Every structure is written in C-alpha cells, then in structure tokens.
Amino acid sequence: MNSPPSAEPLLQLQDVSVAYPTASGAAVPVVRGVNLQLAPGEILGLAGESGCGKTQLLLSIIGLNGPHAQLHGSVRYRGQELLASPLAELNRVRGARIAMVFQDPATALNPYLSIGRQLGEVLRFHGGVSGREARERACEMLEAVQVGDPRRRLQQYPHELSGGMRQRVVIAMALMASPEILLADEPTTALDVTVQSQILRLLRELRERHGIALLLVSHDMGVIAELADRVAVMYAGRIVEQAGIDTLFEQPRHPYTEALQLCVPSLAGPLPQRLPSIPGAPPDPAALAPGCAFAPRCAYRLALCEQHPPELLEAEPGHWKACHYDQPLGRLRDALT
Amino acid sequence: MRSAVLSRLLAQPLTRIAASVLAAIVLAALLVPWLSPYDSYTPDFALLAHAPMLGGAHVLGTDPLGRDLLVRVMWGCRISLAIGVVATLMSVLIGVSWGAIAGYAGGTTDQLMMRVVDVLYSVPFVPFVIVLTVLFGRGLWLIFLAIGAVSWLDIARIVRGQTLSLKQREFIEAARIGGVHGLGMIRRHIVPNLLGIVAVYATLTIPAVILFEALLSFLGMGVQSPMASLGSLVADGASDMQSHPHLLIVPAAFLTAIIYAFNYLGDGLRKALDPRGQR
Amino acid sequence: MSSAAPARSLLRVTGLSVSYRVRVGRGRAALLHAVRDVSFELESGQTLGIVGESGSGKSSIARALLRLIPASSGQACFDGQDLLQLQGAPLQRMRRSLQLIFQDPLASLDPRMSAEEAVSEPLRVFEPALSAAERSARTLAMLEAVGLSARYLHRLPHELSGGQAQRIAIARALIVRPRLLFCDEPLSSLDVSIKSQIANLLMQLQAQLGLSMVFISHDLAAVRFACSRVLVLYLGRVMELADRDALFSAARHPYTRALLQSAPLPDPRLVRQRPAAALGGEIPSPLAPPSGCVFRTRCPHAIDRCAAQIPALRRVGDSLVACHRAEEIAAATLTSCAPPGR
Numbered sequence: 022m023n024s025p026p027s028a029e030p031l032l033q034l035q036d037v038s039v040a041y042p043t044a045s046g047a048a049v050p051v052v053r054g055v056n057l058q059l060a061p062g063e064i065l066g067l068a069g070e071s072g073c074g075k076t077q078l079l080l081s082i083i084g085l086n087g088p089h090a091q092l093h094g095s096v097r098y099r100g101q102e103l104l105a106s107p108l109a110e111l112n113r114v115r116g117a118r119i120a121m122v123f124q125d126p127a128t129a130l131n132p133y134l135s136i137g138r139q140l141g142e143v144l145r146f147h148g149g150v151s152g153r154e155a156r157e158r159a160c161e162m163l164e165a166v167q168v169g170d171p172r173r174r175l176q177q178y179p180h181e182l183s184g185g186m187r188q189r190v191v192i193a194m195a196l197m198a199s200p201e202i203l204l205a206d207e208p209t210t211a212l213d214v215t216v217q218s219q220i221l222r223l224l225r226e227l228r229e230r231h232g233i234a235l236l237l238v239s240h241d242m243g244v245i246a247e248l249a250d251r252v253a254v255m256y257a258g259r260i261v262e263q264a265g266i267d268t269l270f271e272q273p274r275h276p277y278t279e280a281l282q283l284c285v286p287s288l289a290g291p292l293p294q295r296l297p298s299i300p301g302a303p304p305d306p307a308a309l310a311p312g313c314a315f316a317p318r319c320a321y322r323l324a325l326c327e328q329h330p331p332e333l334l335e336a337e338p339g340h341w342k343a344c345h346y347d348q349p350l351g352r353l354r355d356a357l358t
Numbered sequence: 359m360r361s362a363v364l365s366r367l368l369a370q371p372l373t374r375i376a377a378s379v380l381a382a383i384v385l386a387a388l389l390v391p392w393l394s395p396y397d398s399y400t401p402d403f404a405l406l407a408h409a410p411m412l413g414g415a416h417v418l419g420t421d422p423l424g425r426d427l428l429v430r431v432m433w434g435c436r437i438s439l440a441i442g443v444v445a446t447l448m449s450v451l452i453g454v455s456w457g458a459i460a461g462y463a464g465g466t467t468d469q470l471m472m473r474v475v476d477v478l479y480s481v482p483f484v485p486f487v488i489v490l491t492v493l494f495g496r497g498l499w500l501i502f503l504a505i506g507a508v509s510w511l512d513i514a515r516i517v518r519g520q521t522l523s524l525k526q527r528e529f530i531e532a533a534r535i536g537g538v539h540g541l542g543m544i545r546r547h548i549v550p551n552l553l554g555i556v557a558v559y560a561t562l563t564i565p566a567v568i569l570f571e572a573l574l575s576f577l578g579m580g581v582q583s584p585m586a587s588l589g590s591l592v593a594d595g596a597s598d599m600q601s602h603p604h605l606l607i608v609p610a611a612f613l614t615a616i617i618y619a620f621n622y623l624g625d626g627l628r629k630a631l632d633p634r635g636q637r
Numbered sequence: 638m639s640s641a642a643p644a645r646s647l648l649r650v651t652g653l654s655v656s657y658r659v660r661v662g663r664g665r666a667a668l669l670h671a672v673r674d675v676s677f678e679l680e681s682g683q684t685l686g687i688v689g690e691s692g693s694g695k696s697s698i699a700r701a702l703l704r705l706i707p708a709s710s711g712q713a714c715f716d717g718q719d720l721l722q723l724q725g726a727p728l729q730r731m732r733r734s735l736q737l738i739f740q741d742p743l744a745s746l747d748p749r750m751s752a753e754e755a756v757s758e759p760l761r762v763f764e765p766a767l768s769a770a771e772r773s774a775r776t777l778a779m780l781e782a783v784g785l786s787a788r789y790l791h792r793l794p795h796e797l798s799g800g801q802a803q804r805i806a807i808a809r810a811l812i813v814r815p816r817l818l819f820c821d822e823p824l825s826s827l828d829v830s831i832k833s834q835i836a837n838l839l840m841q842l843q844a845q846l847g848l849s850m851v852f853i854s855h856d857l858a859a860v861r862f863a864c865s866r867v868l869v870l871y872l873g874r875v876m877e878l879a880d881r882d883a884l885f886s887a888a889r890h891p892y893t894r895a896l897l898q899s900a901p902l903p904d905p906r907l908v909r910q911r912p913a914a915a916l917g918g919e920i921p922s923p924l925a926p927p928s929g930c931v932f933r934t935r936c937p938h939a940i941d942r943c944a945a946q947i948p949a950l951r952r953v954g955d956s957l958v959a960c961h962r963a964e965e966i967a968a969a970t971l972t973s974c975a976p977p978g979r
Contacts, residue, residue: 070828183919184691213690214855215916215935218899222913242831243901247908266905284833286862288885288900289907295840296862298833302798318830528744531705535737536809537729537762546758550749 029100031234032059032082032119032202037094037104039077039086048091049307051077053258055094056333059202064228064235066249066266068242068281070303074258075238079204082236083115084108098202116143120195124207126187130179135192136163137175143197162193165230166223185216192223196231203227206238221247242281246270254278257304257314260333264340274342276321276350282354297353313345320353321346366630373626376619383435383616390432399584401425410604419604421594428588431609435616437587441501442568448506449567450560453513454552458544460514461521472518475511481506484577491579501580505570509563516559520552554631561624565617572613590614647849648662648679648702653711653721655697655873661924671697673727673873675711676950679817679866684843684850686864686881688857688896690921695853696874699819702851703735704728715817733763736810740822742802746794752805753790756780759813779808781843783838800831804838811842818843819851824859836862856901861885869893872923872931879956889958889967892932930961938962 034057040048052074059065069075080086082096096103098114106114123129131139140162141155150158153190156175163171166189179187188208195203205224209217225248227233239245245252246266253263254277262275272281280299301318310316325345333343343352368374386393396402401424402416410419410427418428460471487504494500524530524547533547572589574580576596581587586594588609595606655672672694679685687695701708703721711964713720716734723731736759739745746755761769767775777787783804794802803823810818816818824832837970840863843850852863860867860881867884869877869892877890888894895916902908918935921927927934942961953963960966 070830098739106924172718185919213900213920214857214899215690215895216919217901219917221901240899242829242903244907246903247901270903270905281829282903285903286833286858287903288858288861288897295837296833298837299830300834302800302831303828320958370703474661528739528741529747532737532739532745532806532809534705534730535703535735535743536741536759537813539729542762547747551747 030058031061031063031099032057032236033095033097034058034078035080035095035097037078037081037096038092039074039081040091041089042091043307047307050309051258051306052081055255055258055260057253057260057263059234059236061201062232062234064224064237064248064250066245066252066270067236067255068240068245068252069255072303072306073255074306075255076206077119077346078255079206079236079238082204083119083121084111085115085121085266101317116146116200117198118200119202119204120191120198120200122188122195122203122205125211126184127179127211129191130187132179134178135175136177136179136182139193140175140190140197143194158197159193162196163190165196165227166193168193184212184245185219188212188216188220189223192220194228196227196233199231200233202234202236204236204238207240208237209244210239210241217244217249224248241355254281257309258306259314259330259343260341261315262340262342263333264342268340273350274336274340275315275317275344276346276353277315279350279353280320290352292293313343321348321350367626370626370629372622373630376622376626379615380623383612383619384439387439388436390429390436392424394429394432396426396429398511409602410608414455418608419602420596421605422602427605427608430526431588431591431612434528434586434588434591435612437498437581437585438568438571438589438613438616441498441505441571441587442564444511445502445505445509445567445571446560446563448502449510449513449563452506453510454549454556456510457514457517457519458521458548458552461518462525462544462548464522464525468518472515473524475514478507479511481508484573487574487579496579496582498581498585501571501574505567509567511569513556513559515562516555517552517614520555521548524548524551558624558628558631561627565620565624568591568613569617574632579628588616643830643858645681646678647681647715649712649714649837650678650698650702650716651676651712653698653701653713654709655694655701655706657706660926667924671873671923672701672708675868675870675873675875677868677875677878678849679849681816681849682843682847683866684852684864686860686867687851687853687870688855688860688867689870690855690920692872692923693870694746694923695870696821697873698870699737699821699851699853703737703819704732719938733759733813735801735819736813736814736815736817737819737821738803738810738823741826742799742806743794743797745806746802748794751791751793752780752785752797755794755805756808756812759809763813764885775812776808779812782811782842783808784834798831799827800834803827803831803835807835807838807842811848812847814846815848817849819853821853822855823852825854825856832859839863857885857896867898872920872926874931874958875957876932877956877958877960878950883955887954887956887967889953889956889963890932890960890965891936891938895935930959938966 037052037055037288038050039052040050042048055078067075077086081092082128087091092104094104098118103111103114137156139161140150140159144150144155159175160171163174168174168186168189182190209220212220221244224235228235236247249266252269253260253264254275256277262273262278269278270282273282283297284299288298301320304314313328313330316322323345331345333341333342336342362495401423402420405416405420406422406424410417416426420425456471460468490500490504530547533543538546571580571587572592575587575589576593581590591609592606592613595609599606653672653675654670655682657671658666658671659669661667675698677685680949687698689695699705700706702713708721711721720731753776756779757772758776760772780789785801785804789801797805824835827835836859842848852860854860866880866882868875869890871892876892877884884893888897898911899916916935929946930948933939948961949957950957950958954967
C-alpha cells in the first residue's frame with residue numbers, strides 16, 4: 022500500500038448514501054449524500070436524534086449495515102476505497118485500523134467467554150500472535166482503559182463486571198489491534214452520569230496519549246461538547262451544519278442546531294418558565310417532503326425552503342451549513358428571555 | 359395489524375396450498391348432503407365393494423355393504439373435523455382460563471393449579487378412555503370428554519408461561535395503576551395479548567385431536583357404526599385391506615391431507631405472527 | 638379543584654424501606670435493600686425531584702407508594718390515611734388519586750389497545766356510572782389537553798411516535814384527575830426535540846390542574862427545570878434533601894456535588910472552565926452496601942468515622958444533609974460547585 026500524502030485526511034466520506042428496500046418496493050433513504058472528513062487524532066462529533074441516520078452512516082464506514090442495505094458513494098481510509106472492497110480486504114481494515122465501540126456494553130460482549138479470551142481473539146484474528154503475547158497485550162490495554170487489577174479481570178466473565186467496567190473492556194477490545202480510528206456509537210448512553218464522565222475522560226486521554234481519531238455519535242449535545250473538536254449535525258439523513266466546536270455552540274447557523282442547544286434544560290443560567298421547543302416530530306424517512314426536511318418545524322422558514330432543499334455550503338471558512346436563511350439566528354434565544 | 363398477519367400468512371406458498379386444500383375439504387364435507395345423490399347409509403346392492411371407477415356411478419367405489427365411499431368419507435370428514443374443532447375450542451377455553459389464572463395469580467394458587475395439570479399429564483390416555491367406555495358406554499360425547507380432558511393441558515402450560523412473562527411487562531403495571539385488577543386484568547390485558555400464540559397452538563391442536571379420535575375409533579372405542587369418522591373408516595378399510603385396498607387408501611389419504619394441511623397452516627401462522635420472521 | 642391550603646403537606650413519607658428477596662447463585666436467596674429509611678414531605682401543588690443513578694432505589698420508592706411492590710416498613714400519610722396500610726376497596730379508591738407516568742411510553746401501553754381505549758380505561762374502572770357518550774367526550778377533551786386531536790383516537794401504540802405515545806400515557810394518567818402524579822424518567826426515552834415539548838406539557842398541566850408531582854430522573858438539568866424540591870438518593874439512602882435553589886447553587890453533600898460536576902454541559906467553554914470531575918468507581922452492589930456511610934467508598938472526603946457510623950440526615954444551612962463532614966466541606970469550598978453561569 023502506498024503511503025498517502027499527509028494532507029490527505031485519515032478518513033474521507035464522499036456522497037455516502039444508505040437506503041433500505043421495503044416490502045412495497047421503493048427504497049427508503051436513511052443517509053442522503055453525506056460528505057465528511059476525519060483528520061488523524063481528531064475528535065469529530067456526529068449529533069442528531071434517533072432515526073436521523075447517524076448510526077447507519079457510522080456502520081457504512083465498516084460495512085456493517087446488513088445484507089439488504091443499498092450503499093452508494095465513497096468511503097476512503099488513507100486513500101483506500103472501503104465501500105467497494107471485497108470482504109477479505111474490508112475485514113483487514115475493520116477492527117484493525119478502524120474499530121467500533123457500541124452503545125450497550127452488555128450486548129457487545131459474549132457472556133460465555135472470559136474477558137481475556139475475548140480480548141485475545143481480536144489479536145489472533147488480525148495479528149497472528151501467540152496466546153501469551155495476546156494476554157500481555159490484553160493486560161496492557163486494560164491498564165490503558167484504567168481497569169484496576171487487569172490480570173484478575175482477564176479471568177472474569179462479563180456478568181461479573183459493572184456497566185462502566187464492561188464499557189471499558191469494550192473499549193480495550195477496540196484498542197487491541199491499535200486502530201487509528203475509533204467509531205463510537207453513543208458510547209455513554211447506557212451509563213450513569215458519574216460513570217459517563219469517567220468514560221468521556223478516558224476517551225479524551227486515549228486521543229491525547231495514542232493519537233487515536235474518534236468519530237463520536239451522540240444525541241446528547243452535552244456529550245459532544247465535552248469531547249469533540251468539530252461537530253457535524255445530522256437531520257433526516259443529511260448533514261445540516263458542520264463547524265468547529267466553539268463556533269457551533271457560540272454561533273449556530275442552522276435553526277435545527279440552535280434549537281437542539283436551547284431546547285434542553287441547562288444546569289446553569291436563568292430558569293425559563295417554558296423551554297423553547299421544536300414543534301412536531303422528526304420526519305419519516307419514507308415520506309420526505311421535496312424541500313428542506315426541517316422546514317415544517319423551522320421557526321425561520323422561507324417560502325423557498327419548501328421547494329428546494331438547501332445545499333451544504335461553506336458560510337465562512339470551516340463552517341458549513343445547509344440553510345436558505347441567511348440572517349443571524351437568535352429568535353429562540355430571545356424567546357427565552 | 360390483523361390484515362398484515364393475514365397477508366403475511368398467505369404470502370407463504372405452502373400455507374396457501376394448505377389453506378386451499380383445507381377449504382375444499384371443509385366445504386365438501388359441509389355440503390355433502392346437498393351435493394351428492396347418495397346418502398351414507400343406503401346400500402347399492404348392485405355394486406358391493408366396488409373398486410373406484412372414474413365416470414362410473416361411484417367415483418371412489420363402494421364399501422362391502424354397497425355404500426358410496428366418497429360420500430362415507432365426506433361424512434367421516436364432517437365428524438372428524440367437528441370433533442377436532444369442538445374439542446380444540448373446549449381445550450382452548452379451559453386451557454387459556456386455567457393457564458392465565460394460574461400465571462397471573464402466582465404463588466400458591468399457581469402451584470396448586472399446575473400440580474393438577476401435572477397429575478392429569480401423567481394419566482395414561484388409552485387405558486383411561488377404556489375405563490371411561492366401560493363405565494359410561496361408548497358415544498360421541500365420551501370422545502369429546504376424553505380428548506378435551508387431555509388436550510387442554512398443553513395449552514394451559516403454554517399460556518401460563520406466556521402470562522408470567524406478560525406480567526413483567528410495563529403496560530400491566532400501568533393497568534394496575536389505572537385501577538384494573540383481578541379477572542378484569544386477565545380479560546382485558548392478558549388474554550388479548552395471548553391470542554396470537556393461542557391461535558397458532560389451536561391450529562396445531564386440531565390435527566392432534568383428529569388423530570387422537572382416529573386412534574380411538576381405530577381401536578373401536580370411538581365413533582360407532584353406522585356413523586363414521588375418518589378413524590373408523592380407516593379401521594373398516596384395514597380389515598378388508600387385502601381384497602379392497604381402496605377402502606383403506608381413500609380415508610387414509612383424506613386423514614393425512616387434513617392433518618398435513620393443519621400442520622402447515624399452524625406453522626405458517628407462527629411465522630406470520632413472529633415479527634422477527636419478516637424479511 | 639383542589640382547595641387544600643398551600644402549606645399543608647399532601648404526602649408525608651417516614652422511614653420508608655423496600656427490600657426484595659433476590660436469588661444469588663443456585664437456590665440461595667438474599668435480601669436486597671433497595672430503599673432504606675427514606676423520609677420526605679410533599680406540599681400540595683409542588684414537585685419533588687428524586688435524583689439518583691441506576692440502582693439508587695428511586696423507582697422503588699414510587700412503586701412502593703403506588704403499592705405495586707410491598708414496602709418492608711415505614712409510613713406514607715396521604716390524605717389522612719397511611720398508603721402503605723390500605724387494602725381492598727379503600728386501596729382501590731386511593732389508586733385514583735395516585736397515577737404514574739413511565740419512562741418508556743410504548744412499553745406502558747397495551748399493544749392491542751387503541752389510544753381511545755387506553756385513555757378511557759381508568760375512567761371505565763373508576764367511574765363506571767359514566768355513560769358511553771360522557772366517557773368519550775372526556776377522553777377526547779383529555780386527548781386535546783395533551784395536544785393530540787381526534788385523529789389519534791383509533792391509533793394503536795405501534796402507530797404512534799415516542800412523543801405521541803407519551804402524550805397518550807399522560808392523558809391516561811390524568812383523565813381520572815389524580816392529585817399526585819409520579820413521573821418515572823418521563824423524558825429519558827424521548828428525542829431531544831421532543832423532550833422539551835413533553836416537559837412543557839407536564840408543567841402546563843400541573844399548573845392547570847393543581848397537580849402535585851414526584852419527578853424521578855437521573856437528569857439533573859430536567860430536575861432543575863421541573864422541581865421545587867430535590868431529594869438525592871444513593872444506594873437507597875437519602876444523601877441530601879433541599880429546595881431547588883439551595884441544591885443547585887450550594888450543594889452540601891459530596892455526592893450531590895459530584896453529580897453536578899459529572900453532568901455533561903452543552904457548552905464547550907463551560908466544559909473547559911470546570912474542574913476535572915473527581916468521582917471514581919461505581920455504585921456498589923446493593924446486596925453488599927458499604928458500612929457506615931454508603932457513599933464513603935467513592936467519597937473524596939471520607940474519613941474513618943464514615944465507615945463506622947451511618948450519618949443522620951440533619952439540617953446544614955438550607956439543606957438536609959446526611960454527611961458527617963458537611964460543615965467542613967462547605968467551609969472549605971466557599972465557591973459553589975455549580976458550573977459558572979452563561
């Protein structure tokens with residue numbers, strides 16, 4: 022494999038679409054033409070509500086959408102096309118170079134195998150190392166994810182561990198083959214707040230120490246704010262806004278992003294009588310309107326929005342948005358006070 | 359939702375065939391008194407134990423008494439299907455009530471009720487029926503009773519198990535907060551949510567009951583002549599098997615077809631009701 | 638509707654304990670103390686928040702008071718009667734005054750019942766004399782009160798979105814005009830954009846109907862928005878009980894402080910200003926709770942005394958706190974542990 026120029030992103034998604042066929046015949050699009058880049062060592066947050074396609078987008082990177090999914094576009098890892106790869110090649114990249122951490126640690130581990138065995142298997146599959154080496158590496162990784170007394174843990178089974186400990190093991194498993202990219206799908210949603218903050222801290226340290234790039238999917242803007250360098254906000258299968266973390270939170274340019282930030286109650290600041298809210302519900306991907314998918318719920322809707330879907334354009338360097346409305350936002354914030 | 363199940367059911371080709379075969383047999387059995395020029399008792403002395411003959415007076419031949427075999431078999435289907443359906447309905451009624459009450463009540467009530475089921479399970483069936491016939495004489499009602507007494511046990515066990523898991527569901531808790539309790543809970547929330555699995559199981563119980571009845575009739579403890587069920591026709595045919603094989607083959611073929619069709623239907627129903635079976 | 642004097646307490650719970658017999662390993666049983674010696678009062682028209690992580694026993698409190706699970710000891714005085722002692726007909730009558738909204742609205746609705754049947758069911762039970770016409774009129778009015786239209790009457794749960802199903806669940810709970818509404822994580826399973834709709838709806842209905850609420854949640858920000866008083870629970874015990882403003886501006890208990898520090902902040906600048914959260918470890922198994930103060934194994938301020946003696950709930954400043962060192966900790970950290978304002 023030729024080594025790519027350093028300017029090239031680690032992971033590049035171009036015009037990725039995912040659709041699922043239905044009984045009635047027409048395919049339902051769940052991801053619609055997404056472009057994304059991930060630089061080495063970067064943490065990119067992917068925010069959105071359930072059903073917006075964020076998990077499907079994540080799965081398309083490692084080809085786990087299932088046999089019925091119709092995938093289009095291009096996913097390149099260091100210049101190597103993954104979407105069109107034969108399975109064997111994909112398997113070499115998947116797990117070894119790009120690893121995944123799932124939402125629920127309880128189901129991500131096999132209940133009948135010891136922790137040591139499950140960690141070791143990753144290496145045996147990808148690296149062809151001896152059992153002893155695998156065990157050494159497993160110990161190292163458990164230490165890296167701050168699991169105390171790793172040698173004893175190797176003998177234990179998933180049910181003997183607490184929820185937070187299990188998620189650490191799942192992360193250790195993902196790290197076994199020293200990947201460059203970690204895909205994390207709601208890694209803390211199943212955990213308690215105090216444990217969540219531990220896991221978030223751990224992920225931050227992994228990036229600092231091992232330079233691992235992280236694609237973090239979450240519905241919780243709080244979790245994204247804690248971790249990400251850059252954020253892409255998804256709605257109805259599309260990216261509607263993408264910017265650096267500070268810019269996105271200080272100056273959101275898409276009405277949906279603004280609403281996502283303001284409609285959750287906060288721990289600080291004045292207490293509103295009513296929370297600002299987005300009317301209606303997220304659209305059904307099988308019945309999308311022709312224009313902007315957010316238009317029916319949008320406080321800034323223009324006549325144009327219902328006919329033409331806005332393209333994702335660079336509003337200012339590094340800040341992309343897909344919205345026809347060009348004035349500064351703030352209506353929701355004003356409604357608060 | 360119900361129509362979705364039906365369309366999923368009929369989307370399976372084997373089930374569609376099974377349903378059509380069954381519908382044809384049921385229809386013919388119901389309409390036989392009006393469709394056929396013969397009745398099942400009057401002998402045709404000109405043609406005793408006649409072999410089947412296409413285009414002849416008796417398409418499937420006659421029995422040694424000269425009665426039309428097709429008509430006899432259709433009447434046999436009538437009796438067998440009636441026993442199958444009525445006994446199954448009975449066992450569904452008893453089994454669902456018993457199982458749902460035991461499962462919902464729990465504790466000692468559950469223990470007692472299920473031990474009764476265990477005891478009945480261990481009663482050897484054929485000797486039990488022999489004792490019954492000795493005590494009460496033979497007859498159709500006895501068959502209902504005997505089969506009914508046994509076939510509800512499985513349903514009760516299945517329903518109890520399902521009830522135990524339903525009881526853990528949040529909507530049952532929500533109903534309790536809404537003031538629903540006791541039999542009202544069983545009637546309004548437990549039983550309606552059991553109907554899917556009960557429908558599957560009932561469809562599979564009908565052929566089992568028909569087979570049971572055939573066994574009893576074959577042993578001479580079932581339906582009495584001149585009335586005929588498929589079982590008694592098979593028994594009659596078996597005695598003349600060497601000289602007139604069609605007397606055995608025709609009723610046996612119908613019996614097999616009915617049981618096969620019900621089994622496929624039940625299987626199809628299970629697949630149609632299972633949401634994971636989709637795609 | 639309610640003519641109770643504002644200061645009178647509607648519900649007074651004293652010494653509530655709940656324990657389950659659970660199976661550990663083969664055939665052996667153990668007693669799991671889910672709730673231990675919990676006391677609180679709820680004034681009419683107020684909302685009490687119960688905060689805690691999973692396994693803290695917060696749902697068990699609600700379920701014991703609603704008589705869905707047995708309490709092992711304690712009293713719950715509601716309307717002059719002890720909720721925990723009621724049996725038979727009086728219990729059935731009392732059920733009407735106490736309703737519950739669940740976390741997962743889809744699981745809490747019977748999958749075979751239409752919205753109309755689900756909402757009208759409690760009416761059918763508690764007001765059997767009502768005519769069918771009156772019942773359907775009340776059902777429709779209730780549906781409209783939660784922001785749905787007649788269009789939804791015949792929908793089955795699987796034809797509803799999460800937010801719509803939660804509205805149906807709220808309508809079902811409120812149609813019999815309860816006086817006390819328990820909400821068990823009513824927002825947790827909803828999408829971000831739906832959460833605020835439902836939170837606003839609950840607040841609005843509470844004001845309209847003069848409801849009192851017990852709001853159970855692990856989400857501190859939601860509790861801050863919805864509740865006037867907050868109870869912090871850890872391993873079945875009360876750690877701190879205080880008015881909202883006192884709790885969020887000057888939390889006294891180390892656990893409350895840790896919770897506040899751990900909550901993710903939807904603002905990257907605040908994240909950077911905040912001190913690194915110090916709380917390690919996880920909630921211990923309730924089958925083997927630590928001796929003394931249950932929080933001591935994770936507490937940065939724990940001393941020997943904490944292992945030996947269970948701290949009593951006592952008044953410190955504006956709060957009731959169960960911590961031996963509450964005064965020292967308050968003196969040492971004058972600044973509030975709440976995140977700085979925007």
